[in-house]
Amino acid sequence: MIGKILKKFDDKFLTPEPRSDKTFAVSALFDTPDQIIHAAEGVSGAGYKKFDVLTPYAVHGLDGAMKMRETKIGWVGLFAGMSGTSLAFLMMWWMVGVNYKNVFGGKPFFNIPPSIPIAFELTVLIASLTLVGALIAIFNKLPANANPLMDTEFMKHVTSDKFGVYIEASDPKYKYEEVRALFTSLGASNISDINYVQFDEGKTKNPLTDMRFMGTVAGIGVMTIIASYFVLNVLLFLPPFSWMHHQPKVLPQSTSEFFKDGRSMRNPVEGTVARGFMPYEFKGMPDSLITSAPNPLPVTKETLELGKRKFDTYCSPCHGYFGKGDSRLRGQFPPGLTLHSEKVRNWKDGNIYHVITNGQNSMPSYERQVSRDERWAIIHYIRVLQRSQNAPDSDVEGK
């Protein structure tokens, strides 16, 4: 049933290309592997060079019977493979070592070991693609559409149940009658001529430019694009493929059926303290009530650099880079006060801490932006600024 349909399809669409009168080769079919080895010996012994033997499976000993010279195709594979290896190392070096550096487990950016699997894959890939390309170029005789052997009864048999040999007409010793006689004497079960396809002689249009063929290729292309689009953008979002996508978990900004108020985002329980956070005990109290705490951070280069960084980010917009109250906001916001006034210079560290945490007058609380340690680091830096702007005479050397 299916075979019949395929045959109909074959007859309707896959008609053989019209052949010309010019002979490409004379072919012969043999029934057993022993016969084909004998035939190969006979043909090579008669001095023919441009001939080939085709068998459905590898027959041991054919190379010797055909007097084949060693093929050079291995060097093509070697060269292509080595290009693949170098290309892989170059690619890995460029990607992870130069263009997009990422730290993985504290290892150097570019490493040999993880590049080796990629180098192996690319070696195999480029070598095999090149060899397949070489096969198409050499066997199919580019730019011809196909080897004239293709689509003949001879080819059908040597790929399934018979052993075949053919001698090309371009062989210097080729004489039509002699070749046929040779095949007969070797015991061929079938001898047939293989002619060139008409197109290859330039007599007819290239069948590849046939409108029906081009239309079919284009149609298949469009259908593939549509199918891919449908699969990737529609099908994957339908059940059952969407089951993994829809999970009974809470997503941010979504409604909840579980809670009465319908909100999925919940506030933490009253009194929750975040990790690494200490509540400020004098929150909202006036200055007079606080007991001043000493600055817990040591004065080190790291502390001062942290303080400078945070001061420049959060304090300098109003107080200025040097704490002189020269706002960088050019009057868009009430300028901050100078940090070099007598009052601020005499304040204990705890007072400044209180102001940063609590806010004062038009200055808001910076509790959320600046962490506890960062606040103490800023205070150290403010002390540095104060000292730099109000240096006593004793600081000058040699006085």
Place this chain on the structure above:
Amino acid sequence: MDNTIKKLPGSVYKTGGIMLAFGVIILLAAFVFTPQRAFFDYLWIYLFLVSIGVGSLALVALEYLVGATWSTPFRRITENLASLIPVLIILVIPLFFGLHDLFHWTHSEAVEQDAILKGKSSYLNIQFFALRTGFCLLLWFLFYTLITRNSQRQDIDGDVKYTRSNITLSTIFTPFFVISITVTAIDWAMSLEPHWYSTMFGVYYFAGSVVAAFSATTITSVRLKAGGCLDPRINKDSFYSLGTLIFGFNIFWAYIAFSQFLLIWYADLPEETFWMIHRWEGSWKFVSISLLFFHFIIPFLILVGRNAKTNLGLLRIMAPWMLCAHALDLYWLIFPTLFKGGASFGWQELSFPLIVIGLTMVVFKYSADKKNLIPVKDPKLQAGLDFHL
């Protein structure tokens, strides 16, 4: 059998016997002066002989299993190499006297204080260890006896039933071989460092063993052919497959070795990396690097071409080369436990080549004298002799 084929000369006994005697003397001296080191040398010898003997039996089983014909003319040589297996049963006994010198986990007071070793003690204890070793050796001996007996009986009447019976035996043996070689590798080589583990260790030793077994068959065949002891109908096309399989399994070894290294390197877990770090300390670094070149890169480049595999002069160099590489591989596996921080090669280690080569020669000659060097009535023999590329 053809009259032109010579028997193995008696000088094989003489040369092998002298080498073996010198090797044993050196080893005995080592036992007197440096007992612990001598036990490590002895373990090295034992594991190498397991590689050749058991690996060869696996090759014989493989031939029956896949129905190969090219290897039939070589099969007797492989069988003779597998006759090391009965010797292994005797050879293993002295190792049990050195368990305390070899294996840290045999010290019960050390295990008591070590949570990891305690957790492994249900597997790593001396009773179970001895049981496993005994099981493996008996298994090898059983299948060695059955398979070679069938093969030898076929020489008389050429009955196909022996081939059929051996196919069945090989089918049963192959999975047991894989298990037993894995157990041997884990017990005798990996448990030298009982805190370390690698799930690929068994297949790593297996890959090296198969290369060693193929190389041993190849060098023996090449030398026997040169000496006129082999059927002259065996041509160089038949050696092509031996060369190809050495080459192929060597790549397999490299693949396994690299996979094991890459997984440890990537995960970077301290309980795994220390094993590799031991092999990178001091002069071990050069042993590790030379293993890479000696075992894989240089043989790969030499053997990659098609003609290299039919070049008997080249195989005569490359087969011993691969055996040396396998010896280096086992040295690299075993000895870092003893020599921490740097490799060492002293007069004690000279016992290794002398005993391994000498013993193999003596056992081979002893086994070869009792039978034909070619399975004369094997139904596949003619196809094997007619083999052409």
